[in-house]
Amino acid sequence: MLSRPDRLLSCLDLARRVEGGEITPEGIVDLCAAAIAAREDEVGAFTYLDIEGAKKRAREEAKHLAAAPLRGMPVGLKDIYDTYDMPTEYGSAAYKGHRPASDAAPVSMLRRAGGIILGKTVTTEFAHQQTGKTRNPHNLEHTPGGSSSGSAAAVAAGMVPLATGSQTAGSVIRPGAFCGVAAFKPSYKLIPTIGMKCYAWSLDTFGIYGAGVADVAFATAAMSGRDLRVDRAAPPTPRVALVHTHIWADASADMQNAIDVTARALRAAGASVKETTLPPLLEDAWRAHRTIMLYEAARSYAFEYDHKRDLIGPKTRDMLDEAAKVGVETYDDARRIAKRARPALADLMADHDVILTPSAPGAAPHGIGATGVASFNWLWTLMGAPCVNVPGLSDGAGMPLGVQIVGRFGRDRAALEAALFTERALARRS
Amino acid sequence: MLSRPDRLLSCLDLARRVEGGEITPEGIVDLCAAAIAAREDEVGAFTYLDIEGAKKRAREEAKHLAAAPLRGMPVGLKDIYDTYDMPTEYGSAAYKGHRPASDAAPVSMLRRAGGIILGKTVTTEFAHQQTGKTRNPHNLEHTPGGSSSGSAAAVAAGMVPLATGSQTAGSVIRPGAFCGVAAFKPSYKLIPTIGMKCYAWSLDTFGIYGAGVADVAFATAAMSGRDLRVDRAAPPTPRVALVHTHIWADASADMQNAIDVTARALRAAGASVKETTLPPLLEDAWRAHRTIMLYEAARSYAFEYDHKRDLIGPKTRDMLDEAAKVGVETYDDARRIAKRARPALADLMADHDVILTPSAPGAAPHGIGATGVASFNWLWTLMGAPCVNVPGLSDGAGMPLGVQIVGRFGRDRAALEAALFTERALARRS
Numbered sequence A, B: 001m002l003s004r005p006d007r008l009l010s011c012l013d014l015a016r017r018v019e020g021g022e023i024t025p026e027g028i029v030d031l032c033a034a035a036i037a038a039r040e041d042e043v044g045a046f047t048y049l050d051i052e053g054a055k056k057r058a059r060e061e062a063k064h065l066a067a068a069p070l071r072g073m074p075v076g077l078k079d080i081y082d083t084y085d086m087p088t089e090y091g092s093a094a095y096k097g098h099r100p101a102s103d104a105a106p107v108s109m110l111r112r113a114g115g116i117i118l119g120k121t122v123t124t125e126f127a128h129q130q131t132g133k134t135r136n137p138h139n140l141e142h143t144p145g146g147s148s149s150g151s152a153a154a155v156a157a158g159m160v161p162l163a164t165g166s167q168t169a170g171s172v173i174r175p176g177a178f179c180g181v182a183a184f185k186p187s188y189k190l191i192p193t194i195g196m197k198c199y200a201w202s203l204d205t206f207g208i209y210g211a212g213v214a215d216v217a218f219a220t221a222a223m224s225g226r227d228l229r230v231d232r233a234a235p236p237t238p239r240v241a242l243v244h245t246h247i248w249a250d251a252s253a254d255m256q257n258a259i260d261v262t263a264r265a266l267r268a269a270g271a272s273v274k275e276t277t278l279p280p281l282l283e284d285a286w287r288a289h290r291t292i293m294l295y296e297a298a299r300s301y302a303f304e305y306d307h308k309r310d311l312i313g314p315k316t317r318d319m320l321d322e323a324a325k326v327g328v329e330t331y332d333d334a335r336r337i338a339k340r341a342r343p344a345l346a347d348l349m350a351d352h353d354v355i356l357t358p359s360a361p362g363a364a365p366h367g368i369g370a371t372g373v374a375s376f377n378w379l380w381t382l383m384g385a386p387c388v389n390v391p392g393l394s395d396g397a398g399m400p401l402g403v404q405i406v407g408r409f410g411r412d413r414a415a416l417e418a419a420l421f422t423e424r425a426l427a428r429r430s
Helices: A011-019 A025-043 A051-063 A105-112 A149-156 A173-179 A213-224 A253-268 A280-300 A302-307 A314-323 A328-351 A378-383 A412-429 B011-019 B025-043 B051-063 B105-112 B149-156 B173-179 B213-224 B253-268 B280-300 B302-307 B314-323 B328-351 B378-383 B412-429
Strands: A046-049 A074-078 A116-121 A162-167 A182-185 A205-210 A239-242 A272-275 A354-358 A387-394 A400-407 B046-049 B074-078 B116-121 B162-167 B182-185 B205-210 B239-242 B272-275 B354-358 B387-394 B400-407
Touching: A011 A025, A011 A213, A025 A046, A025 A051, A025 A074, A025 A116, A046 A149, A051 A116, A074 A149, A105 A116, A105 A213, A105 B280, A105 B302, A116 A149, A149 A162, A149 A173, A149 A205, A162 A173, A162 A182, A162 A213, A173 A182, A173 A205, A173 A387, A173 A400, A182 A213, A182 A412, A205 A213, A213 A387, A213 A412, A239 A253, A239 A328, A253 A272, A253 A354, A253 A387, A253 A400, A253 A412, A280 A302, A280 A314, A280 A328, A280 A378, A280 B105, A302 A314, A302 B105, A328 A378, A354 A412, A387 A412, A400 A412, B011 B025, B011 B213, B025 B046, B025 B051, B025 B074, B025 B116, B046 B149, B051 B116, B074 B149, B105 B116, B105 B213, B116 B149, B149 B162, B149 B173, B149 B205, B162 B173, B162 B182, B162 B213, B173 B182, B173 B205, B173 B387, B173 B400, B182 B213, B182 B412, B205 B213, B213 B387, B213 B412, B239 B253, B239 B328, B253 B272, B253 B354, B253 B387, B253 B400, B253 B412, B280 B302, B280 B314, B280 B328, B280 B378, B302 B314, B328 B378, B354 B412, B387 B412, B400 B412
Parallel strands: A074 A116, A074 A162, A239 A272, A239 A354, B074 B116, B074 B162, B239 B272, B239 B354
Antiparallel strands: A046 A116, A162 A205, A182 A205, A182 A387, A354 A400, A387 A400, B046 B116, B162 B205, B182 B205, B182 B387, B354 B400, B387 B400
């Protein structure tokens, strides 16, 4: 069942080829359609596809003289992003055939930048753990990760150059790692989450998948108008804090080795890499993440819990049963810990540009009924820090292993530059 | 056109009477229905009413043995709160007949607390300034304020004991002041805004109207499960900072007098009242509010701007035209000012429990084509501080004048206690 690696579509490369007249926007949609025809039946990345509509919009985009940066670039949207012209089912039978009245804000931002929505990708139910049909393109017996299962798999299978995710625990970085693609979760609220189904309002963060680090940076720059492109100059040499975290023992031998390999590659490329221990307050914050997520989920999903309980899956129901028991004092304590932990993390980062740490405990686990564990993501999501999954390594069985670059809150460009530096250091190694 | 003052419905009083068996939940709906029959034609507070449905739910609530705190309490919802069982039009022709798939989180919280949704109240379009049909119950030639126009007017006309609002600039406190009812805007994110139409995600805050301060405290406590009730003991004597702000000259003579009267009443009741000047950084923050609001509105309302421009009103369109011009650097500068201003305000408040300042520049202006000015609200919204409009004063023409109690972020109970203390001090005075 192990499949050959697919050829990834780089949005930067495609944008350059469109600009150079080597390919038309419609031609890009054709590339996507071919990859989808070849692999969608077995990968199952999409819940909805509109290839003909995308071609029509690609022809319209091609007529524009002043090219938008993502002109004609096909995008897959995790099916928690509202779209006015496609169904949006949040991965749940409770929303079968649901048609929102409007687009989510990031969808408008992508369309304004010239992006073309090719379809909606599989999400676990309400971005929690009730899995969908998606399989890992690298080995169909393995999970692609979740909750942004279809988006990571679609990019990994070369079906689309860009796809959006969202992260409340580890739902952007983990699937990126398991599927071997670049994944970027910007700082909390850098990209609005308006019109994305809310899981936990203090945590939910936009995310995006692409072939490489420069691709996700390019796309985020294009949609936000922010100076985040990292493809126009060599990235500066970063000062890296190597953070094993207190759950290092939960990382597989392969993952521990991947971090060692990355640290060596970074040093060989001239970067400083200093082993750094997190203070106990950040361990407390790591634990506080779950309390905050559950308390807020009990309110965000109150309508579904009260009115649609029979239609939601057992894993979602179990989570909401547990969430209903989290009291307001417990929540307030957790928020206080998070509030104190953010400046503590900033202090720790005073002498470092980024942190290097695992994206996940290891490669994608066997089976598609569960999406793996997000424990290496909780803390950074709660801290609102920009995170990048850097692809490029794999285990003995050829399954991708992702290493994570965590930046300082609000310093997204530095995080992307360091991630690009890391990606290149790993590439030079092989 | 000056009308007699209506008899307000106190939710606390009604809850006590339900508990004591003096009135049934259905009887409360009857009280609301009578006031609506008497005044809705001229006040125009509602866009949608379901009195029969409310009676049916009231009869069901009456059967419950374990009484929820708001059991059978009718609530009006500003029509930016999504409801699965009532149309939700956001005050806009662009959403004529729109039926959301689910309830907003605060709606679920109100229903769980036993509240009964009686109907949807008039909002200005997308909670900005394009006005609806609502008139001020105290004088039909005057605005009720906005954007929560219908909610404040419905409570003021005795049509409903509770109604929700939302504040992005001054949309909770100002209508409360203009209509002479208690209004409470809790700390930013104390109550989630999930399922409320987003205007600006850094600013949007839930709000609620009731007859008096103890009523809005009771309702917020009931829906949040937080210890916010202030009706069970005499409120402690507050230390009050009297803040005129740099726009004091914009306040009418009547409003300036109302603040003087309040300060005297507070002192007479034993409170300390110290005149306090805001540092220049807080003036900068006052200016930064508009930048943040516009930048975020350009993204929150991107879909409507791009796809429904012909259906939105000229004031909304003008705002969004201006919003489109706010650049990311301007926004980031404004956010940095806000971030520095919050601890500066906390320092200023170290020796005070609350601030006393106007709720609005004066009484409700003549005419219903505009909703008045929110300049006395911008800073506190941006700071995320809990704010209460304390009713009880009026100008020579009998129009209400509201004074504002602003608390420290996260100290909502102290803000409500000080507001209750103020309300009682003003009542003793007359």
